Amino acid sequence: xxxxxxxxxRSMLNVGAIFRTADGAxxxxxxxxxxxxxxxxxxxxxxxxxAEESVPWEYxxxxxxxxxxxxxxxxxxxxxxxxxxxxDYRSIHVHSYDHLCIVVGSETEGVSQELSDxxxxxxxxxxxxxxxxxxxxxxxxxxxxxxxxENSMKT
Numbered sequence: 829x830x831x832x833x834x835x836x837x838r839s840m841l842n843v844g845a846i847f848r849t850a851d852g853a854x855x856x857x858x859x860x861x862x863x864x865x866x867x868x869x870x871x872x873x874x875x876x877x878x879a880e881e882s883v884p885w886e887y888x889x890x891x892x893x894x895x896x897x898x899x900x901x902x903x904x905x906x907x908x909x910x911x912x913x914x915x916d917y918r919s920i921h922v923h924s925y926d927h928l929c930i931v932v933g934s935e936t937e938g939v940s941q942e943l944s945d946x947x948x949x950x951x952x953x954x955x956x957x958x959x960x961x962x963x964x965x966x967x968x969x970x971x972x973x974x975x976x977x978e979n980s981m982k983t
Protein backbone atom coordinates (compact mmCIF):
# COMPACT_ATOMS: atom_id res chain seq x y z
CA UNK A 829 0.00 0.00 0.00
CA UNK A 830 1.23 3.46 -0.93
CA UNK A 831 -0.29 6.82 0.01
CA UNK A 832 0.62 10.48 -0.03
CA UNK A 833 -0.50 13.06 2.51
CA UNK A 834 -0.75 16.72 1.51
CA UNK A 835 -0.19 18.91 4.56
CA UNK A 836 -1.60 22.41 4.03
CA UNK A 837 -0.91 22.60 0.28
CA ARG A 838 -2.67 25.79 -0.83
CA SER A 839 -2.34 25.59 -4.61
CA MET A 840 -5.17 23.73 -6.29
CA LEU A 841 -2.95 23.23 -9.34
CA ASN A 842 -0.33 21.48 -7.19
CA VAL A 843 -3.04 19.33 -5.60
CA GLY A 844 -4.29 18.30 -9.02
CA ALA A 845 -0.78 17.55 -10.26
CA ILE A 846 -0.10 15.35 -7.23
CA PHE A 847 -3.36 13.46 -7.81
CA ARG A 848 -2.30 12.83 -11.40
CA THR A 849 1.16 11.62 -10.33
CA ALA A 850 -0.34 9.39 -7.62
CA ASP A 851 -2.63 7.84 -10.22
CA GLY A 852 0.18 7.32 -12.72
CA ALA A 853 2.36 5.64 -10.10
CA UNK A 854 -0.45 3.39 -8.85
CA UNK A 855 -0.79 4.94 -5.40
CA UNK A 856 -3.70 3.70 -3.33
CA UNK A 857 -4.84 6.92 -1.64
CA UNK A 858 -4.31 10.65 -1.26
CA UNK A 859 -4.89 12.26 2.13
CA UNK A 860 -5.75 15.97 2.06
CA UNK A 861 -5.28 17.83 5.33
CA UNK A 862 -5.57 21.29 6.83
CA UNK A 863 -6.12 24.07 4.30
CA UNK A 864 -5.48 21.76 1.34
CA UNK A 865 -8.40 22.19 -1.10
CA UNK A 866 -10.54 19.18 -1.92
CA UNK A 867 -12.28 18.08 -5.11
CA UNK A 868 -14.47 18.83 -6.87
CA UNK A 869 -12.80 22.04 -7.99
CA UNK A 870 -12.20 23.17 -11.55
CA UNK A 871 -8.64 24.23 -10.68
CA UNK A 872 -7.81 20.77 -9.28
CA UNK A 873 -9.36 19.03 -12.28
CA UNK A 874 -7.33 21.22 -14.64
CA UNK A 875 -4.08 19.47 -13.69
CA UNK A 876 -5.48 16.20 -12.33
CA UNK A 877 -7.25 15.40 -15.60
CA UNK A 878 -9.70 13.11 -13.82
CA ALA A 879 -7.23 11.49 -11.41
CA GLU A 880 -9.10 13.09 -8.51
CA GLU A 881 -11.92 10.72 -9.46
CA SER A 882 -9.78 7.60 -9.94
CA VAL A 883 -7.57 7.84 -6.85
CA PRO A 884 -9.44 7.46 -3.55
CA TRP A 885 -8.94 10.41 -1.23
CA GLU A 886 -9.90 11.47 2.27
CA TYR A 887 -9.89 14.85 3.98
CA UNK A 888 -8.81 15.47 7.57
CA UNK A 889 -8.76 18.88 9.17
CA UNK A 890 -5.92 17.75 11.42
CA UNK A 891 -3.23 15.60 9.78
CA UNK A 892 -2.35 14.11 13.17
CA UNK A 893 -5.64 12.22 13.16
CA UNK A 894 -4.86 10.19 10.05
CA UNK A 895 -1.14 9.86 10.81
CA UNK A 896 -1.97 8.46 14.24
CA UNK A 897 -4.20 5.85 12.63
CA UNK A 898 -1.63 4.95 9.98
CA UNK A 899 1.12 4.59 12.61
CA UNK A 900 -1.09 2.30 14.69
CA UNK A 901 -1.61 0.16 11.56
CA UNK A 902 2.15 -0.15 11.04
CA UNK A 903 2.68 2.32 8.20
CA UNK A 904 6.13 3.81 7.62
CA UNK A 905 5.78 7.60 7.40
CA UNK A 906 8.32 9.56 5.33
CA UNK A 907 8.33 13.35 5.11
CA UNK A 908 9.81 15.10 2.10
CA UNK A 909 11.43 17.99 3.94
CA UNK A 910 14.80 19.67 4.37
CA UNK A 911 15.78 19.32 8.02
CA UNK A 912 19.06 18.64 9.85
CA UNK A 913 17.86 15.00 10.09
CA UNK A 914 16.99 14.67 6.39
CA UNK A 915 18.79 12.04 4.36
CA ASP A 916 19.09 11.64 0.60
CA TYR A 917 15.87 10.05 -0.66
CA ARG A 918 17.89 7.42 -2.54
CA SER A 919 19.26 5.95 0.69
CA ILE A 920 15.89 4.59 1.91
CA HIS A 921 14.93 1.06 0.92
CA VAL A 922 11.22 1.72 0.60
CA HIS A 923 10.45 -1.66 -0.94
CA SER A 924 10.99 -3.22 2.48
CA TYR A 925 7.85 -1.45 3.74
CA ASP A 926 4.46 -2.97 3.00
CA HIS A 927 2.73 0.30 3.88
CA LEU A 928 4.35 3.63 3.04
CA CYS A 929 2.96 7.15 3.34
CA ILE A 930 4.81 10.18 1.97
CA VAL A 931 4.04 13.52 3.64
CA VAL A 932 4.57 16.73 1.67
CA GLY A 933 4.03 20.20 3.07
CA SER A 934 3.36 23.68 1.80
CA GLU A 935 6.00 25.39 -0.29
CA THR A 936 6.42 28.22 2.20
CA GLU A 937 6.09 26.43 5.55
CA GLY A 938 7.03 22.84 4.73
CA VAL A 939 5.70 19.89 6.71
CA SER A 940 4.08 21.08 9.95
CA GLN A 941 6.37 20.71 12.97
CA GLU A 942 3.45 19.25 14.94
CA LEU A 943 3.61 16.16 12.73
CA SER A 944 7.20 15.31 13.72
CA ASP A 945 6.13 12.70 16.30
CA UNK A 946 4.60 10.64 13.48
CA UNK A 947 7.47 10.87 11.00
CA UNK A 948 9.81 7.87 10.78
CA UNK A 949 12.19 9.37 8.23
CA UNK A 950 12.88 12.76 6.68
CA UNK A 951 14.18 12.72 3.12
CA UNK A 952 15.27 15.41 0.73
CA UNK A 953 16.20 15.76 -2.90
CA UNK A 954 19.74 16.92 -3.62
CA UNK A 955 19.76 20.52 -4.83
CA UNK A 956 22.79 21.38 -6.95
CA UNK A 957 21.89 24.87 -8.10
CA UNK A 958 21.27 28.21 -6.46
CA UNK A 959 17.68 27.41 -5.53
CA UNK A 960 17.25 25.21 -2.47
CA UNK A 961 13.88 23.66 -3.27
CA UNK A 962 11.55 22.56 -6.06
CA UNK A 963 7.86 23.10 -6.60
CA UNK A 964 6.01 20.73 -4.25
CA UNK A 965 4.25 18.83 -7.05
CA UNK A 966 7.54 18.42 -8.93
CA UNK A 967 9.39 17.23 -5.82
CA UNK A 968 6.58 14.82 -4.91
CA UNK A 969 6.59 13.48 -8.47
CA UNK A 970 10.31 12.79 -8.41
CA UNK A 971 10.01 10.98 -5.09
CA UNK A 972 6.90 8.99 -6.02
CA UNK A 973 8.31 7.79 -9.32
CA UNK A 974 11.73 7.01 -7.90
CA UNK A 975 10.11 4.73 -5.35
CA UNK A 976 7.83 2.73 -7.64
CA UNK A 977 7.95 -0.95 -6.81
CA GLU A 978 8.35 -2.78 -10.11
CA ASN A 979 5.98 -5.49 -8.89
CA SER A 980 3.18 -2.95 -8.42
CA MET A 981 3.38 -1.55 -11.96
CA LYS A 982 0.16 -2.04 -13.91
CA THR A 983 0.50 -3.82 -17.23
